[in-house]
Amino acid sequence: MSTTPSLRVALIAVASLALLAGCGNSSDADSDGKNAGGGSSSSKVTVVASTNVYGDITEQIGGDKVDVTSIISDPDQDPHSYEASTQNQLALSKAKVVIENGGGYDDFVDRMLKSSGNSGAERINAVKVSGKTAPEGEELNEHVWYDFPTVSKLADRIAAALGKADSANADTFTKNAEAFKKKLTALETKEADIKKAHHGEGVGITEPVPLYLTEAAGLDNKTPEEFSEAIEEGDDVSPKTLQETLKLYSGKKVAALVYNEQTSGPQTEKVKKAAENAGIPVVPVTETLPEGKDYIGWMTSNVDALAAALNK
Known part of the structure:
Protein backbone atom coordinates (compact mmCIF):
# COMPACT_ATOMS: atom_id res chain seq x y z
CA MET A 1 0.00 0.00 0.00
CA THR A 185 40.73 31.90 -0.11
CA ALA A 186 43.54 29.56 -1.16
CA LEU A 187 41.01 27.49 -3.11
CA GLU A 188 39.68 30.61 -4.84
CA THR A 189 43.26 31.42 -5.86
CA LYS A 190 43.53 27.98 -7.45
CA GLU A 191 40.30 28.65 -9.36
CA ALA A 192 41.69 31.97 -10.56
CA ASP A 193 44.84 30.21 -11.79
CA ILE A 194 42.71 27.81 -13.85
CA LYS A 195 40.74 30.73 -15.25
CA LYS A 196 43.93 32.52 -16.27
CA ALA A 197 45.20 29.48 -18.15
CA HIS A 198 41.97 28.05 -19.57
CA HIS A 199 39.36 30.83 -19.73
CA GLY A 200 36.59 30.02 -22.19
CA GLU A 201 37.49 26.37 -22.70
CA GLY A 202 34.55 23.98 -22.94
CA VAL A 203 33.74 21.25 -20.46
CA GLY A 204 30.96 18.71 -20.16
CA ILE A 205 28.97 17.72 -17.07
CA THR A 206 26.43 15.06 -16.21
CA GLU A 207 24.64 17.15 -13.57
CA PRO A 208 24.78 20.80 -12.41
CA VAL A 209 26.63 19.74 -9.23
CA PRO A 210 30.06 21.23 -10.14
CA LEU A 211 28.90 24.27 -12.11
CA TYR A 212 29.80 26.87 -9.47
CA LEU A 213 33.33 25.47 -9.53
CA THR A 214 33.65 25.32 -13.33
CA GLU A 215 32.14 28.79 -13.76
CA ALA A 216 34.52 30.30 -11.20
CA ALA A 217 37.35 28.69 -13.16
CA GLY A 218 36.18 30.49 -16.30
CA LEU A 219 35.04 27.34 -18.12
CA ASP A 220 32.11 27.07 -20.54
CA ASN A 221 29.62 24.27 -19.92
CA LYS A 222 28.76 22.78 -23.32
CA THR A 223 26.33 20.12 -22.12
CA PRO A 224 22.74 20.52 -23.35
CA GLU A 225 20.62 21.74 -20.45
CA GLU A 226 18.00 19.11 -21.28
CA PHE A 227 20.57 16.39 -20.57
CA SER A 228 21.82 17.58 -17.18
CA GLU A 229 18.32 18.49 -15.97
CA ALA A 230 16.94 15.07 -16.91
CA ILE A 231 19.79 13.28 -15.13
CA GLU A 232 19.34 15.42 -12.01
CA GLU A 233 15.61 14.72 -11.93
CA GLY A 234 16.09 11.00 -12.56
CA ASP A 235 14.33 11.19 -15.93
CA ASP A 236 15.27 9.56 -19.22
CA VAL A 237 17.20 11.67 -21.70
CA SER A 238 15.65 11.84 -25.15
CA PRO A 239 17.60 10.02 -27.89
CA LYS A 240 18.14 13.33 -29.72
CA THR A 241 19.58 15.05 -26.63
CA LEU A 242 21.75 12.04 -25.82
CA GLN A 243 23.23 12.01 -29.32
CA GLU A 244 23.84 15.75 -29.15
CA THR A 245 25.67 15.24 -25.87
CA LEU A 246 27.76 12.33 -27.13
CA LYS A 247 28.93 14.39 -30.10
CA LEU A 248 30.64 16.77 -27.69
CA TYR A 249 33.11 14.00 -26.98
CA SER A 250 33.39 12.26 -30.34
CA GLY A 251 33.95 15.70 -31.87
CA LYS A 252 36.35 16.70 -29.09
CA LYS A 253 34.47 19.92 -28.39
CA VAL A 254 35.22 19.82 -24.67
CA ALA A 255 38.48 19.58 -22.74
CA ALA A 256 37.11 17.51 -19.83
CA LEU A 257 34.03 15.76 -18.49
CA VAL A 258 33.11 16.56 -14.87
CA TYR A 259 31.18 13.48 -13.82
CA ASN A 260 28.91 13.07 -10.78
CA GLU A 261 29.72 9.60 -9.46
CA GLN A 262 26.72 9.51 -7.11
CA THR A 263 24.06 9.50 -9.79
CA SER A 264 25.55 7.33 -12.51
CA GLY A 265 23.29 5.32 -14.78
CA PRO A 266 23.18 3.86 -18.30
CA GLN A 267 23.02 7.24 -20.02
CA THR A 268 25.73 8.91 -17.98
CA GLU A 269 27.88 5.82 -18.43
CA LYS A 270 27.52 6.21 -22.19
CA VAL A 271 28.75 9.78 -21.90
CA LYS A 272 31.66 8.73 -19.70
CA LYS A 273 32.59 5.97 -22.17
CA ALA A 274 32.42 8.42 -25.08
CA ALA A 275 34.81 10.77 -23.28
CA GLU A 276 37.23 7.96 -22.49
CA ASN A 277 37.14 6.67 -26.06
CA ALA A 278 37.97 10.16 -27.31
CA GLY A 279 40.85 10.53 -24.86
CA ILE A 280 39.05 13.30 -22.95
CA PRO A 281 39.86 13.34 -19.21
CA VAL A 282 37.07 12.49 -16.78
CA VAL A 283 37.00 14.40 -13.46
CA PRO A 284 34.83 12.56 -10.91
CA VAL A 285 32.93 14.60 -8.30
CA THR A 286 30.48 13.72 -5.53
CA GLU A 287 27.78 15.50 -3.55
CA THR A 288 28.91 14.35 -0.13
CA LEU A 289 32.33 13.97 1.49
CA PRO A 290 34.31 10.91 0.43
CA GLU A 291 35.47 8.73 3.31
CA GLY A 292 38.56 10.07 5.03
CA LYS A 293 38.27 13.59 3.59
CA ASP A 294 37.40 16.90 5.21
CA TYR A 295 35.78 19.72 3.23
CA ILE A 296 38.99 21.60 2.42
CA GLY A 297 40.88 18.44 1.45
CA TRP A 298 37.97 17.27 -0.69
CA MET A 299 37.60 20.54 -2.56
CA THR A 300 41.36 20.85 -2.99
CA SER A 301 41.34 17.43 -4.65
CA ASN A 302 38.45 18.49 -6.92
CA VAL A 303 40.12 21.73 -8.02
CA ASP A 304 43.50 20.06 -8.52
CA ALA A 305 41.92 17.23 -10.55
CA LEU A 306 40.15 19.75 -12.78
CA ALA A 307 43.38 21.69 -13.34
CA ALA A 308 45.29 18.50 -14.12
CA ALA A 309 42.65 17.38 -16.62
CA LEU A 310 42.71 20.70 -18.44
CA ASN A 311 46.50 20.73 -18.55
CA LYS A 312 46.68 17.37 -20.36
Missing part, protein backbone atom coordinates in the same frame (compact mmCIF):
# COMPACT_ATOMS: atom_id res chain seq x y z
CA SER A 2 1.39 3.41 -0.92
CA THR A 3 1.23 6.44 1.39
CA THR A 4 0.95 10.12 0.68
CA PRO A 5 3.84 12.43 1.76
CA SER A 6 1.72 13.95 4.51
CA LEU A 7 0.70 10.54 5.85
CA ARG A 8 4.32 9.36 5.69
CA VAL A 9 5.43 12.35 7.79
CA ALA A 10 2.67 11.68 10.29
CA LEU A 11 3.70 8.04 10.62
CA ILE A 12 7.30 9.08 11.15
CA ALA A 13 6.24 11.53 13.83
CA VAL A 14 4.25 8.81 15.67
CA ALA A 15 7.17 6.41 15.46
CA SER A 16 9.50 9.10 16.71
CA LEU A 17 7.34 9.79 19.76
CA ALA A 18 7.46 6.11 20.62
CA LEU A 19 11.19 6.11 20.16
CA LEU A 20 11.61 9.16 22.36
CA ALA A 21 9.57 7.50 25.10
CA GLY A 22 11.72 4.39 25.16
CA CYS A 23 15.22 5.55 24.39
CA GLY A 24 16.30 7.13 27.63
CA ASN A 25 19.18 4.67 27.96
CA SER A 26 19.70 4.02 24.26
CA SER A 27 23.23 3.67 22.95
CA ASP A 28 22.27 3.74 19.26
CA ALA A 29 24.76 5.69 17.15
CA ASP A 30 24.77 7.09 13.65
CA SER A 31 27.16 5.98 10.89
CA ASP A 32 29.90 8.22 12.26
CA GLY A 33 29.65 6.65 15.70
CA LYS A 34 27.99 9.69 17.24
CA ASN A 35 24.89 9.52 19.34
CA ALA A 36 21.90 10.03 17.08
CA GLY A 37 20.06 11.74 19.91
CA GLY A 38 22.07 14.87 19.24
CA GLY A 39 25.00 14.71 21.63
CA SER A 40 26.98 12.74 24.15
CA SER A 41 27.65 15.75 26.36
CA SER A 42 25.21 18.40 27.51
CA SER A 43 28.09 20.90 27.52
CA LYS A 44 28.45 20.69 23.76
CA VAL A 45 26.30 22.44 21.18
CA THR A 46 24.19 19.77 19.51
CA VAL A 47 24.07 20.28 15.73
CA VAL A 48 22.26 18.36 13.00
CA ALA A 49 23.40 18.84 9.40
CA SER A 50 21.57 17.47 6.39
CA THR A 51 24.82 16.13 4.88
CA ASN A 52 28.33 15.48 6.09
CA VAL A 53 29.51 18.43 3.98
CA TYR A 54 27.86 20.86 6.38
CA GLY A 55 28.62 18.59 9.30
CA ASP A 56 32.34 18.75 8.60
CA ILE A 57 32.33 22.53 8.11
CA THR A 58 30.61 22.84 11.48
CA GLU A 59 33.22 20.63 13.13
CA GLN A 60 35.99 22.77 11.63
CA ILE A 61 34.45 25.81 13.30
CA GLY A 62 33.12 24.25 16.50
CA GLY A 63 35.97 21.89 17.29
CA ASP A 64 35.44 19.91 20.47
CA LYS A 65 32.68 22.28 21.58
CA VAL A 66 30.10 20.77 19.20
CA ASP A 67 28.43 17.41 18.80
CA VAL A 68 27.43 17.03 15.15
CA THR A 69 25.09 14.51 13.56
CA SER A 70 25.19 14.38 9.76
CA ILE A 71 22.03 12.80 8.36
CA ILE A 72 23.54 11.83 4.99
CA SER A 73 27.11 10.60 5.15
CA ASP A 74 27.20 7.69 2.69
CA PRO A 75 29.09 8.73 -0.49
CA ASP A 76 27.06 6.14 -2.44
CA GLN A 77 23.73 7.68 -1.37
CA ASP A 78 22.00 10.13 -3.69
CA PRO A 79 20.77 12.96 -1.43
CA HIS A 80 17.97 13.78 -3.86
CA SER A 81 16.30 10.42 -3.18
CA TYR A 82 17.10 10.12 0.54
CA GLU A 83 14.35 9.06 2.93
CA ALA A 84 15.01 10.15 6.49
CA SER A 85 14.50 7.82 9.46
CA THR A 86 13.03 8.04 12.95
CA GLN A 87 16.60 8.21 14.25
CA ASN A 88 17.12 11.36 12.19
CA GLN A 89 13.99 12.90 13.64
CA LEU A 90 15.12 12.11 17.17
CA ALA A 91 18.38 13.94 16.53
CA LEU A 92 16.49 16.91 15.10
CA SER A 93 14.23 17.04 18.14
CA LYS A 94 17.28 17.68 20.36
CA ALA A 95 19.34 19.92 18.10
CA LYS A 96 20.23 23.47 19.08
CA VAL A 97 21.45 24.26 15.56
CA VAL A 98 20.15 22.74 12.30
CA ILE A 99 21.98 23.24 9.00
CA GLU A 100 20.32 22.43 5.70
CA ASN A 101 21.17 23.16 2.10
CA GLY A 102 17.76 24.43 1.04
CA GLY A 103 16.69 25.20 -2.50
CA GLY A 104 14.66 21.98 -2.68
CA TYR A 105 17.71 19.81 -2.11
CA ASP A 106 16.90 18.44 1.35
CA ASP A 107 13.27 19.29 2.02
CA PHE A 108 13.01 16.33 4.37
CA VAL A 109 14.81 18.41 7.02
CA ASP A 110 12.03 21.02 7.11
CA ARG A 111 9.32 18.38 7.28
CA MET A 112 10.95 16.38 10.02
CA LEU A 113 12.01 19.37 12.09
CA LYS A 114 8.43 20.59 12.08
CA SER A 115 7.16 17.16 13.13
CA SER A 116 9.79 16.91 15.87
CA GLY A 117 8.29 19.83 17.75
CA ASN A 118 11.69 21.51 18.08
CA SER A 119 10.74 25.11 17.35
CA GLY A 120 13.69 26.57 19.24
CA ALA A 121 16.51 25.30 17.04
CA GLU A 122 18.64 27.89 15.24
CA ARG A 123 18.16 27.09 11.55
CA ILE A 124 20.73 27.82 8.85
CA ASN A 125 19.74 27.49 5.19
CA ALA A 126 22.82 27.56 2.94
CA VAL A 127 20.94 28.69 -0.17
CA LYS A 128 19.41 31.60 1.75
CA VAL A 129 22.82 32.48 3.15
CA SER A 130 24.24 32.48 -0.39
CA GLY A 131 21.73 35.08 -1.59
CA LYS A 132 21.53 33.25 -4.90
CA THR A 133 18.31 33.19 -6.90
CA ALA A 134 17.33 31.40 -10.07
CA PRO A 135 17.98 33.26 -13.33
CA GLU A 136 14.79 34.30 -15.09
CA GLY A 137 13.20 31.31 -16.76
CA GLU A 138 15.69 28.87 -15.22
CA GLU A 139 16.02 26.77 -12.11
CA LEU A 140 18.37 27.57 -9.25
CA ASN A 141 21.53 25.49 -9.05
CA GLU A 142 21.18 24.48 -5.42
CA HIS A 143 24.63 22.87 -5.08
CA VAL A 144 26.01 25.93 -3.30
CA TRP A 145 28.72 24.08 -1.35
CA TYR A 146 30.74 24.11 -4.59
CA ASP A 147 30.70 27.92 -4.42
CA PHE A 148 33.52 29.06 -2.12
CA PRO A 149 32.21 32.62 -1.51
CA THR A 150 28.96 31.05 -0.29
CA VAL A 151 30.82 28.66 2.01
CA SER A 152 32.73 31.63 3.42
CA LYS A 153 29.44 33.36 4.28
CA LEU A 154 28.17 30.11 5.73
CA ALA A 155 31.21 29.79 7.99
CA ASP A 156 30.41 33.18 9.53
CA ARG A 157 26.76 32.22 9.94
CA ILE A 158 27.66 28.93 11.64
CA ALA A 159 30.11 30.68 13.98
CA ALA A 160 27.39 33.17 14.94
CA ALA A 161 24.85 30.39 15.63
CA LEU A 162 27.31 28.42 17.73
CA GLY A 163 28.27 31.56 19.62
CA LYS A 164 24.62 32.25 20.37
CA ALA A 165 24.22 28.74 21.77
CA ASP A 166 27.52 28.84 23.68
CA SER A 167 28.47 32.44 24.38
CA ALA A 168 31.49 31.44 26.49
CA ASN A 169 33.20 30.06 23.38
CA ALA A 170 31.93 32.61 20.84
CA ASP A 171 35.40 34.09 20.27
CA THR A 172 36.83 30.63 19.61
CA PHE A 173 34.15 29.91 17.01
CA THR A 174 34.86 33.23 15.29
CA LYS A 175 38.61 32.58 15.19
CA ASN A 176 38.07 29.08 13.83
CA ALA A 177 35.79 30.46 11.11
CA GLU A 178 38.46 32.98 10.10
CA ALA A 179 41.08 30.23 9.85
CA PHE A 180 38.68 28.14 7.76
CA LYS A 181 37.97 31.07 5.44
CA LYS A 182 41.69 31.57 4.79
CA LYS A 183 41.78 28.04 3.41
CA LEU A 184 38.82 28.89 1.19
Whole structure:
Protein backbone atom coordinates (compact mmCIF):
# COMPACT_ATOMS: atom_id res chain seq x y z
CA MET A 1 0.00 0.00 0.00
CA SER A 2 1.39 3.41 -0.92
CA THR A 3 1.23 6.44 1.39
CA THR A 4 0.95 10.12 0.68
CA PRO A 5 3.84 12.43 1.76
CA SER A 6 1.72 13.95 4.51
CA LEU A 7 0.70 10.54 5.85
CA ARG A 8 4.32 9.36 5.69
CA VAL A 9 5.43 12.35 7.79
CA ALA A 10 2.67 11.68 10.29
CA LEU A 11 3.70 8.04 10.62
CA ILE A 12 7.30 9.08 11.15
CA ALA A 13 6.24 11.53 13.83
CA VAL A 14 4.25 8.81 15.67
CA ALA A 15 7.17 6.41 15.46
CA SER A 16 9.50 9.10 16.71
CA LEU A 17 7.34 9.79 19.76
CA ALA A 18 7.46 6.11 20.62
CA LEU A 19 11.19 6.11 20.16
CA LEU A 20 11.61 9.16 22.36
CA ALA A 21 9.57 7.50 25.10
CA GLY A 22 11.72 4.39 25.16
CA CYS A 23 15.22 5.55 24.39
CA GLY A 24 16.30 7.13 27.63
CA ASN A 25 19.18 4.67 27.96
CA SER A 26 19.70 4.02 24.26
CA SER A 27 23.23 3.67 22.95
CA ASP A 28 22.27 3.74 19.26
CA ALA A 29 24.76 5.69 17.15
CA ASP A 30 24.77 7.09 13.65
CA SER A 31 27.16 5.98 10.89
CA ASP A 32 29.90 8.22 12.26
CA GLY A 33 29.65 6.65 15.70
CA LYS A 34 27.99 9.69 17.24
CA ASN A 35 24.89 9.52 19.34
CA ALA A 36 21.90 10.03 17.08
CA GLY A 37 20.06 11.74 19.91
CA GLY A 38 22.07 14.87 19.24
CA GLY A 39 25.00 14.71 21.63
CA SER A 40 26.98 12.74 24.15
CA SER A 41 27.65 15.75 26.36
CA SER A 42 25.21 18.40 27.51
CA SER A 43 28.09 20.90 27.52
CA LYS A 44 28.45 20.69 23.76
CA VAL A 45 26.30 22.44 21.18
CA THR A 46 24.19 19.77 19.51
CA VAL A 47 24.07 20.28 15.73
CA VAL A 48 22.26 18.36 13.00
CA ALA A 49 23.40 18.84 9.40
CA SER A 50 21.57 17.47 6.39
CA THR A 51 24.82 16.13 4.88
CA ASN A 52 28.33 15.48 6.09
CA VAL A 53 29.51 18.43 3.98
CA TYR A 54 27.86 20.86 6.38
CA GLY A 55 28.62 18.59 9.30
CA ASP A 56 32.34 18.75 8.60
CA ILE A 57 32.33 22.53 8.11
CA THR A 58 30.61 22.84 11.48
CA GLU A 59 33.22 20.63 13.13
CA GLN A 60 35.99 22.77 11.63
CA ILE A 61 34.45 25.81 13.30
CA GLY A 62 33.12 24.25 16.50
CA GLY A 63 35.97 21.89 17.29
CA ASP A 64 35.44 19.91 20.47
CA LYS A 65 32.68 22.28 21.58
CA VAL A 66 30.10 20.77 19.20
CA ASP A 67 28.43 17.41 18.80
CA VAL A 68 27.43 17.03 15.15
CA THR A 69 25.09 14.51 13.56
CA SER A 70 25.19 14.38 9.76
CA ILE A 71 22.03 12.80 8.36
CA ILE A 72 23.54 11.83 4.99
CA SER A 73 27.11 10.60 5.15
CA ASP A 74 27.20 7.69 2.69
CA PRO A 75 29.09 8.73 -0.49
CA ASP A 76 27.06 6.14 -2.44
CA GLN A 77 23.73 7.68 -1.37
CA ASP A 78 22.00 10.13 -3.69
CA PRO A 79 20.77 12.96 -1.43
CA HIS A 80 17.97 13.78 -3.86
CA SER A 81 16.30 10.42 -3.18
CA TYR A 82 17.10 10.12 0.54
CA GLU A 83 14.35 9.06 2.93
CA ALA A 84 15.01 10.15 6.49
CA SER A 85 14.50 7.82 9.46
CA THR A 86 13.03 8.04 12.95
CA GLN A 87 16.60 8.21 14.25
CA ASN A 88 17.12 11.36 12.19
CA GLN A 89 13.99 12.90 13.64
CA LEU A 90 15.12 12.11 17.17
CA ALA A 91 18.38 13.94 16.53
CA LEU A 92 16.49 16.91 15.10
CA SER A 93 14.23 17.04 18.14
CA LYS A 94 17.28 17.68 20.36
CA ALA A 95 19.34 19.92 18.10
CA LYS A 96 20.23 23.47 19.08
CA VAL A 97 21.45 24.26 15.56
CA VAL A 98 20.15 22.74 12.30
CA ILE A 99 21.98 23.24 9.00
CA GLU A 100 20.32 22.43 5.70
CA ASN A 101 21.17 23.16 2.10
CA GLY A 102 17.76 24.43 1.04
CA GLY A 103 16.69 25.20 -2.50
CA GLY A 104 14.66 21.98 -2.68
CA TYR A 105 17.71 19.81 -2.11
CA ASP A 106 16.90 18.44 1.35
CA ASP A 107 13.27 19.29 2.02
CA PHE A 108 13.01 16.33 4.37
CA VAL A 109 14.81 18.41 7.02
CA ASP A 110 12.03 21.02 7.11
CA ARG A 111 9.32 18.38 7.28
CA MET A 112 10.95 16.38 10.02
CA LEU A 113 12.01 19.37 12.09
CA LYS A 114 8.43 20.59 12.08
CA SER A 115 7.16 17.16 13.13
CA SER A 116 9.79 16.91 15.87
CA GLY A 117 8.29 19.83 17.75
CA ASN A 118 11.69 21.51 18.08
CA SER A 119 10.74 25.11 17.35
CA GLY A 120 13.69 26.57 19.24
CA ALA A 121 16.51 25.30 17.04
CA GLU A 122 18.64 27.89 15.24
CA ARG A 123 18.16 27.09 11.55
CA ILE A 124 20.73 27.82 8.85
CA ASN A 125 19.74 27.49 5.19
CA ALA A 126 22.82 27.56 2.94
CA VAL A 127 20.94 28.69 -0.17
CA LYS A 128 19.41 31.60 1.75
CA VAL A 129 22.82 32.48 3.15
CA SER A 130 24.24 32.48 -0.39
CA GLY A 131 21.73 35.08 -1.59
CA LYS A 132 21.53 33.25 -4.90
CA THR A 133 18.31 33.19 -6.90
CA ALA A 134 17.33 31.40 -10.07
CA PRO A 135 17.98 33.26 -13.33
CA GLU A 136 14.79 34.30 -15.09
CA GLY A 137 13.20 31.31 -16.76
CA GLU A 138 15.69 28.87 -15.22
CA GLU A 139 16.02 26.77 -12.11
CA LEU A 140 18.37 27.57 -9.25
CA ASN A 141 21.53 25.49 -9.05
CA GLU A 142 21.18 24.48 -5.42
CA HIS A 143 24.63 22.87 -5.08
CA VAL A 144 26.01 25.93 -3.30
CA TRP A 145 28.72 24.08 -1.35
CA TYR A 146 30.74 24.11 -4.59
CA ASP A 147 30.70 27.92 -4.42
CA PHE A 148 33.52 29.06 -2.12
CA PRO A 149 32.21 32.62 -1.51
CA THR A 150 28.96 31.05 -0.29
CA VAL A 151 30.82 28.66 2.01
CA SER A 152 32.73 31.63 3.42
CA LYS A 153 29.44 33.36 4.28
CA LEU A 154 28.17 30.11 5.73
CA ALA A 155 31.21 29.79 7.99
CA ASP A 156 30.41 33.18 9.53
CA ARG A 157 26.76 32.22 9.94
CA ILE A 158 27.66 28.93 11.64
CA ALA A 159 30.11 30.68 13.98
CA ALA A 160 27.39 33.17 14.94
CA ALA A 161 24.85 30.39 15.63
CA LEU A 162 27.31 28.42 17.73
CA GLY A 163 28.27 31.56 19.62
CA LYS A 164 24.62 32.25 20.37
CA ALA A 165 24.22 28.74 21.77
CA ASP A 166 27.52 28.84 23.68
CA SER A 167 28.47 32.44 24.38
CA ALA A 168 31.49 31.44 26.49
CA ASN A 169 33.20 30.06 23.38
CA ALA A 170 31.93 32.61 20.84
CA ASP A 171 35.40 34.09 20.27
CA THR A 172 36.83 30.63 19.61
CA PHE A 173 34.15 29.91 17.01
CA THR A 174 34.86 33.23 15.29
CA LYS A 175 38.61 32.58 15.19
CA ASN A 176 38.07 29.08 13.83
CA ALA A 177 35.79 30.46 11.11
CA GLU A 178 38.46 32.98 10.10
CA ALA A 179 41.08 30.23 9.85
CA PHE A 180 38.68 28.14 7.76
CA LYS A 181 37.97 31.07 5.44
CA LYS A 182 41.69 31.57 4.79
CA LYS A 183 41.78 28.04 3.41
CA LEU A 184 38.82 28.89 1.19
CA THR A 185 40.73 31.90 -0.11
CA ALA A 186 43.54 29.56 -1.16
CA LEU A 187 41.01 27.49 -3.11
CA GLU A 188 39.68 30.61 -4.84
CA THR A 189 43.26 31.42 -5.86
CA LYS A 190 43.53 27.98 -7.45
CA GLU A 191 40.30 28.65 -9.36
CA ALA A 192 41.69 31.97 -10.56
CA ASP A 193 44.84 30.21 -11.79
CA ILE A 194 42.71 27.81 -13.85
CA LYS A 195 40.74 30.73 -15.25
CA LYS A 196 43.93 32.52 -16.27
CA ALA A 197 45.20 29.48 -18.15
CA HIS A 198 41.97 28.05 -19.57
CA HIS A 199 39.36 30.83 -19.73
CA GLY A 200 36.59 30.02 -22.19
CA GLU A 201 37.49 26.37 -22.70
CA GLY A 202 34.55 23.98 -22.94
CA VAL A 203 33.74 21.25 -20.46
CA GLY A 204 30.96 18.71 -20.16
CA ILE A 205 28.97 17.72 -17.07
CA THR A 206 26.43 15.06 -16.21
CA GLU A 207 24.64 17.15 -13.57
CA PRO A 208 24.78 20.80 -12.41
CA VAL A 209 26.63 19.74 -9.23
CA PRO A 210 30.06 21.23 -10.14
CA LEU A 211 28.90 24.27 -12.11
CA TYR A 212 29.80 26.87 -9.47
CA LEU A 213 33.33 25.47 -9.53
CA THR A 214 33.65 25.32 -13.33
CA GLU A 215 32.14 28.79 -13.76
CA ALA A 216 34.52 30.30 -11.20
CA ALA A 217 37.35 28.69 -13.16
CA GLY A 218 36.18 30.49 -16.30
CA LEU A 219 35.04 27.34 -18.12
CA ASP A 220 32.11 27.07 -20.54
CA ASN A 221 29.62 24.27 -19.92
CA LYS A 222 28.76 22.78 -23.32
CA THR A 223 26.33 20.12 -22.12
CA PRO A 224 22.74 20.52 -23.35
CA GLU A 225 20.62 21.74 -20.45
CA GLU A 226 18.00 19.11 -21.28
CA PHE A 227 20.57 16.39 -20.57
CA SER A 228 21.82 17.58 -17.18
CA GLU A 229 18.32 18.49 -15.97
CA ALA A 230 16.94 15.07 -16.91
CA ILE A 231 19.79 13.28 -15.13
CA GLU A 232 19.34 15.42 -12.01
CA GLU A 233 15.61 14.72 -11.93
CA GLY A 234 16.09 11.00 -12.56
CA ASP A 235 14.33 11.19 -15.93
CA ASP A 236 15.27 9.56 -19.22
CA VAL A 237 17.20 11.67 -21.70
CA SER A 238 15.65 11.84 -25.15
CA PRO A 239 17.60 10.02 -27.89
CA LYS A 240 18.14 13.33 -29.72
CA THR A 241 19.58 15.05 -26.63
CA LEU A 242 21.75 12.04 -25.82
CA GLN A 243 23.23 12.01 -29.32
CA GLU A 244 23.84 15.75 -29.15
CA THR A 245 25.67 15.24 -25.87
CA LEU A 246 27.76 12.33 -27.13
CA LYS A 247 28.93 14.39 -30.10
CA LEU A 248 30.64 16.77 -27.69
CA TYR A 249 33.11 14.00 -26.98
CA SER A 250 33.39 12.26 -30.34
CA GLY A 251 33.95 15.70 -31.87
CA LYS A 252 36.35 16.70 -29.09
CA LYS A 253 34.47 19.92 -28.39
CA VAL A 254 35.22 19.82 -24.67
CA ALA A 255 38.48 19.58 -22.74
CA ALA A 256 37.11 17.51 -19.83
CA LEU A 257 34.03 15.76 -18.49
CA VAL A 258 33.11 16.56 -14.87
CA TYR A 259 31.18 13.48 -13.82
CA ASN A 260 28.91 13.07 -10.78
CA GLU A 261 29.72 9.60 -9.46
CA GLN A 262 26.72 9.51 -7.11
CA THR A 263 24.06 9.50 -9.79
CA SER A 264 25.55 7.33 -12.51
CA GLY A 265 23.29 5.32 -14.78
CA PRO A 266 23.18 3.86 -18.30
CA GLN A 267 23.02 7.24 -20.02
CA THR A 268 25.73 8.91 -17.98
CA GLU A 269 27.88 5.82 -18.43
CA LYS A 270 27.52 6.21 -22.19
CA VAL A 271 28.75 9.78 -21.90
CA LYS A 272 31.66 8.73 -19.70
CA LYS A 273 32.59 5.97 -22.17
CA ALA A 274 32.42 8.42 -25.08
CA ALA A 275 34.81 10.77 -23.28
CA GLU A 276 37.23 7.96 -22.49
CA ASN A 277 37.14 6.67 -26.06
CA ALA A 278 37.97 10.16 -27.31
CA GLY A 279 40.85 10.53 -24.86
CA ILE A 280 39.05 13.30 -22.95
CA PRO A 281 39.86 13.34 -19.21
CA VAL A 282 37.07 12.49 -16.78
CA VAL A 283 37.00 14.40 -13.46
CA PRO A 284 34.83 12.56 -10.91
CA VAL A 285 32.93 14.60 -8.30
CA THR A 286 30.48 13.72 -5.53
CA GLU A 287 27.78 15.50 -3.55
CA THR A 288 28.91 14.35 -0.13
CA LEU A 289 32.33 13.97 1.49
CA PRO A 290 34.31 10.91 0.43
CA GLU A 291 35.47 8.73 3.31
CA GLY A 292 38.56 10.07 5.03
CA LYS A 293 38.27 13.59 3.59
CA ASP A 294 37.40 16.90 5.21
CA TYR A 295 35.78 19.72 3.23
CA ILE A 296 38.99 21.60 2.42
CA GLY A 297 40.88 18.44 1.45
CA TRP A 298 37.97 17.27 -0.69
CA MET A 299 37.60 20.54 -2.56
CA THR A 300 41.36 20.85 -2.99
CA SER A 301 41.34 17.43 -4.65
CA ASN A 302 38.45 18.49 -6.92
CA VAL A 303 40.12 21.73 -8.02
CA ASP A 304 43.50 20.06 -8.52
CA ALA A 305 41.92 17.23 -10.55
CA LEU A 306 40.15 19.75 -12.78
CA ALA A 307 43.38 21.69 -13.34
CA ALA A 308 45.29 18.50 -14.12
CA ALA A 309 42.65 17.38 -16.62
CA LEU A 310 42.71 20.70 -18.44
CA ASN A 311 46.50 20.73 -18.55
CA LYS A 312 46.68 17.37 -20.36
